[in-house]
Amino acid sequence: MKIDVFFEPEPTFSRRVNKLNGTFHFAKLLKYLDEATTTTNEDETGETKVNISFTSDISEFQNNHICVIRISDLVGYRSFVFEKIDAHLQILEQLGVQQVIINNPTRILLSNLEQRSDLIVHNKLPFKKSSITKIDSLVRDLNSQIIGQDIAKTAIHRKLIVQHVRTGDKPLVLMFYGNPGIGKTEVAKVMAKSLFGTNKIIREQMSMTAGTASAEYFKATGHSENSFSKVLLNRKSNILLLDEFSLAPAYIQTSFYQLFDEGKYVDQNFSVDMRNSIIICTSNFTSKKQMKNFISPALYSRFDAVIPFVDFTPEEKIEVANRIVDSYLKSGKIRSQYIKLIDVNNVKEHVHQMVQHFSNFRAIRNLVEDIIADELIGNSEWED
Template sequence: MDIEIYYEPRTKFNKRIQPIENKIFFSRIIRNWTKDITLESIISNLDEDFEACVITLEDCSGINSHVFENIDNIVSIFESYSNINTLIINNPPKFFYDKLKQLEETIKEKNYSYPKINATQIGKVNQGFDSNIIGQTLAKKAICRKLIAQMIRPTKKPLVLMFYGNPGIGKTETAKYLSSILYTKGSLLREQMTMVGGDSSVRFFKSTSHSEDSFSKHLLNRTSNVILLDEFALAPPFFQTTFFQMFDEGIYSDQNFTVDVSNSIIICTSNLQTIQDMEKNIDNALLSRFDGFIHFTDFTDEDKMEIIDKMICEFINPKNMKKRFIDKLDRTLIRQKIEKALPQLTNVRNIRKYTEDVIADTLMDDLLND
């Protein structure tokens, strides 16, 4: 039996197997398997002229591990009663991989790894930054410098960055922006670290069972090499240490999977204000593994007005608002009203709420009297 293993996102694997004719999915073969199934009925499923059997991680999720423990029996059934001569496997869990290794000495293995980002991409990040992220020019410069450092680095180690500063000033938005520019076809992998703590998180990050959702599965299937660990400092230290190897070597390993995250950009965010605060809250050994600490600065009045103007355009816009409402609103007046509250408006979230309120107020009298 030829065995081919592809550690790669499901989307890539799907494209790979699409042109293969005469393939059958393992899930289809075993759909009707029960404890007391007879050999005849298994074989009757193999009647057609299949030559390749495709096994995916999803197949593995729904299946009790004893099926994979018995892969040697399954392979001998294939060999004796069907034309299946190749197993094509996507992201097998470790215990299954070990079984396969016992079965065949030579296995074709392919590990997808994301390439390094290049100078053109960094140029694009720099170019579009200010029009997407307002008031963070210093952060932009620091990020670009770190991207260049990663580009010239002789190793494939991930670039590990901490974005810190007050809420609602663009940390998460910047991670999304970077991913959208660097991996135009993919989407950012985002894990909320505030949720981390209980039993379910242990299972999620250590992947104790191959059939459950896990961080390693998310990593395996990621379509962008920007990985966001949001609110990192709020995760208990026990979890933070889980990331040592990932930060150091670009490998994330749990009980079921070993994932290659080389050349990735790992972004952790935090509301802590200073590096000293971080030293108090984050495991110091882990902290020393960060390549850079990027401070996001509070908005100046100019920044705030730029955000307000953008927001007014977004709200009072024929795309989002009926013409009869637009006709009742005076943009200059609304702008002036919001400007009066400028000192209290410290982040994009409260600017948005306040803008909404001011517009609603202006419309209210009119609407309620209609």
């Protein structure tokens, strides 16, 4: 019997399985086994053999030759199932199963399979380093989409080149720091879209990590629980955003030493390959000295770059405001019957008069929304 292990996101694995004929899910077999009678004995070689007597129809398992094991299907089962996988594999062989396909096995399950000669682990590196072509494309996207932050853009470009040319596949670990609402998170999203073709990034709010629930999430106490490692296993890009990392408790920060160093995230249940990843930590502190009071020297030294994000200049505030106004009127954020009632030049003129009193993107966006509302309220054609 052939055993294939695939470390890949569940949707990718599902597409792989859907192309196959003659499959059944291991979780369904376990339900049948709960009702069956099982006995064990030793053969002439001293090996333990499992004999099973089913009490219900098992034709589904006998007529299909591929067993699919997904950890997400085994939420209701304890790790005992993984510890006794040899016994279950014997049963599958008795049923005539020719192949077992496993997605993202737990560490216990994989360790109990490693001695088998019929095991093949497909552990291809899930994400490659960013090519020079993609890095150049990112630079163009950052310049066109992110207002200001020239120092940050230059530092990011430099470090991406460093990651590309160096040997090995260690993650690139960056710390973005500066006041809120000036582009740190938006830069991370642009990087994901440009480098990996998706704006879906894994984003964790680290300032909220405290207490037992967070400890279990980042360190995991059971394979059936929601965990950070499961989120990483199913990521769509190789960019990880850890917001307000410096405010995470020390016992949570220690979970990231191996990830920052080796590109591997390990908890009690899973080991996740994060090589070649780009890990972006953010902080709303405005100086390195402030951050160092909240991050241990050992962890701080693991950042490849600590990159400042500076406040908008007066000219940049006007540019931000203009882009927000244009996006509201051209992107479908306002119902079409109201757009015709808005004098764009009048809105921008009022925004320009007030925008210097506001410090970040969110505040400027709220200003734009209020002025657009005032423009509509003052229009004689305004109606529901």
